[in-house]
Amino acid sequence: MSDKKRLDLEYSQIESDKMRINVGPQHPSTHGVLRLEVEVDGEIVTEVIPHLGYLHRSFEKHCEKMTYPQVMPYIDRLDYISAMNNEWPYVMALEKLMDIKVPEKVDYIRVILAELNRIANHQIAVATFGLDAGAFTPFLFFFRDREYILWILEKMSGARLLYNYFRVGGLAADVYPGFKEDCLNIVKQVRKTNAEVMDLLIYNSIFIKRSANVGILRPDVAINFACSGPVLRGSGVKYDLRKDEPYSIYDRFDFDIPVGKGEVGVVGDCWDRNMVRVQEMEQSCRIIEQAIAQMPMEGDVSALVPKRIKPPKGEVYMRAENPKGDLGFYIVSNGTDKPERLKARGASFVNLSVIPEISKGYMFADLILILGSIDIVLGEVDR
């Protein structure tokens, strides 16, 4: 806290002209096409205004025009880093509306794939956070491992990034032979790399100096801004939909919810948010191991669903724990095969709204770091 105080002190003594500068939309560290209008006083940030809309891809318009299965690819493209997780609340919402019970095997495969994708997402998040702080090597480590995960997902679904694999009432295809062994190998590899990265990045003293005590998000602020996911948990709030509102079969697994503890700084700083992501990878590994052990190999991967998906009239809201936070889908059905309205509640959009709140008073270079620790994806922000 001492550094921060020193900055505050200096800031109050030196009065200089404020300057407005523009970060983005084409900037290597904005994680996409975000534009931040920043007011700086020397090197100190006094105001941040995010400008959105550079990746507005007319998501809701497409949902109006497409049939329910055709909407799925657009759902993938919301949070394109964790497409499997995106598809899940959507199919769950439809299953809830149509009252379909999916076979047990499907649930297990969904859990495994979603957790694999969560690991892949957190790997990107931690890797790019390292990049923002100036550490390049963890980026290479994580992307090496992420590729192995993508191989599994590709073998399952045929695509590397945007899968379009979940179906209402089931999945597009069954698991391939050797799926379980592949997953267990990945788990081993992820743990090995995480142990390496702990020394290389997380407990590296330069990295701690850079990211601890920076961008402190107090728990009450986080709750007031409706933050979710690692951003909320980094502030020490134990809230995870997988535990608090267990959907699918998450109540069968034994796992912990890592929260920020302020190990090297204050609770809720950038380091904590990052640490939560690393620990969540370990928890995902645990879930995958348990799911692999319990998963039945026989049976169909699809419930009996009519070819033409026509949910009855009504409304439904379903949410799930995405790697970035709560992702919810609100579907209004009018009884036809196209949704009347489909609204997505993206976690990135909500989490981004705390940026102006938590980046005031820090150095300009820290703003980039704070943005990286929030881990936004612009496809979900602008939709």
Added chain:
Amino acid sequence: MGLLNKLDDPYEGGGIVLGKVEDLLNWGRSKSDWYLHFGLACCAIEFMAMNASHFDFMRFGTIPRTSPRQADFIMVTGTVTFKMADRIKVLYEQMAEPKYVISVGSCSNCGGPYWEHGYHVLKGVDRIIPVDVYIPGCPPRPEAFEEGMMLLQSKISKQAIFNKRKKLEAEL
């Protein structure tokens, strides 16, 4: 490595190559292209993977630049929206000649999945800037990036540097 093999030829005194200055310049130009990475959407994530351990984009001699003034070509990876389009045009115009454009992914090729109802999506980046290489896919595989880069290199290595206008007129 073609040039070095030629230099190994057993001429006395060694190292004599007969060729056009144009070829030499083009050889140099095509093997060290710096690019302005313009990551816009999902394709940019695949491009990140392309830059990382397994695929190593830099072995083509490419170095990512963040300023258009230092870049030889621009990689438009992702969905170009109307709001973004004028930015791309400005950035392209800031680049120094000779400059090239690689359009990555269906979105920047033609609008991709958003071509029909995407009221805010530009239906192809070639409507605002000239494109040299199109890489198809949604998103393209890293192997497709490699092929696209090789295509650009072969295009650069065949280009005229001197008497451009004369040659163009003769062609027409």
